[in-house]
Amino acid sequence: MTVLVTGGAGYIGSHMVLELRDAGETVAVIDNLSTGFDWAVPEDVPLHVGNIGDQEFVRGVLRERKIDAIIHFAGSIIVPESVENPLLYYRNNTANTRNLIEVAVECGITRFIFSSTAAVYGNPEENPVSEDARLFPLSPYGRSKLMSEEMMADVATAHDFEYVALRYFNVAGADPAGRGGQSTPRATHLIKVACETALGRRPKMQIFGTDYPTPDGTCIRDYIHVKDLAMAHVAALEHLRRGGKSNVFNCGYSRGFSVREVISAVKSVSGVDFEVELAPARAGDPAAIIAKSDKIRTALGWRPAHADLEGIVRNALDWERHLMDRQKAD
Incomplete structure (x- = not known):
């Protein structure tokens, strides 16, 4: 049987494909390539280019590849963009997920792993934040993911369907073996932006907000390596295959770093003292959010x-250098 990875040509999804292959799994990918890259999918993994909201297309892939589990990454992830264009996020993250789940149920697929987010917590009342904390997302991005979580819970009650929702904190880094990394142009991930600036791919970078109620006035986040996150999905798949019940888990390290601390780390590792500009805070950004991860x-x-x-x-720096070399070769 085969595991389907939606969004498998994107940043996290492509690392998931690598982790599954390393574990000896048979894998197939659906991606519309709006932010992903066909070269990020290994040549021996079938890539079906299309939209997960297209039920006829998805139905064909599920049957052709004899899919028995779905790991669902496809969606939109930029908080400020979700504030500016909420309907895009409710379509890509909620409506399309609904269509995908309906076809999965129709085709008898009972194992589903969902890419959720710490944004469902909003500005938590205490840190580290646990899975049973109040859910109060501050952005359409967070609300679109929470709606999908609630939808899965309802489907699991009504059908033979078990799911795991993994609430990611801030994903960063790249495959330690150099096979993949964050490749999307104009990405907003802090560590990627800082690495691009250190390598001269940006003239400067910005810190958004310096008067948050944190020790140095900048936002604090729990940064998780993308490979560790992929390993969490493998563990979730094993859980469901053992007959485990539906559940929700945080994915983080239970330790936070401020924006200034991350920038200092990038300057230290790269050896470059690049320019940093102060800018107003962005809508939808909580002051601090750190995972309580003992449950997972x-x-x-x-x-x-x-x-x-x-x-x-x-x-992350190694991968940025690889991208620079790749662009020179092209």
């Missing part, structure tokens, strides 16, 4: 292997 460690046996900020930065 206990229930799924997840053990992160790359929980080191400098290591995350080093992998």
Whole structure:
């Protein structure tokens, strides 16, 4: 049987494909290539180019590839963009997920892993934040993901359908073996932006907001290495295959770093003192959010292997250098 990875040509999805292949799984990918790249999918993994909201197209892939589990990454992820264009996010993240789940149920697929987000918590009342904390997203992005979580819970009650929703904190880094990384142009991920600036791909970068109620006035986030996140999905898949019940888990390290601390780490690892400009805070950004991650460690046996900020930065820098070399070759 085959695991379907939606959004498998994108940043996190492509790392998921690598992790599944490394584990000996048969994999297929659906991606519309709006932000992903066909070259990010290994040549021996079938790539079906299309939209997960197109039920006839998805139905054909599920039947052709004999899919028995779906890991769903496809969607939109930029908080400020969601504030400016909420309907895009409710279509891409909620309506399309609804269409995908309906076809999965129709085709008898009972295992579903969903890419959710820490944005469902909004500005948490305490940190680290646990899975049973109040859910109060500050942006259409967070609300679109929370709606999908609620929809999955309802479907699991009504049908033979089990799911795991993984609430990501801030994903960063690149495959330590150099096979993949964050490649999207104009990406907004802090570590990627800082690495691009260190390597001269941007003239400067900005810090958005310096008067948050944090020790240095900048936002604090829990940064998780993309490989550790992919390993969490493998653990979730094993959980469902063992007959495990539907559940929700945080994916983070239970330690936060401020924007200024991350920039300092990038400057230290790269050896470049690049220009940083101060800018107003962005809509939808909470002051601090750090994962309480004991639940996933206990229930799924997840053990992160790359929980080191400098290591995350080093992998990200290596990948940016690879992209520069690739562009020169093209």
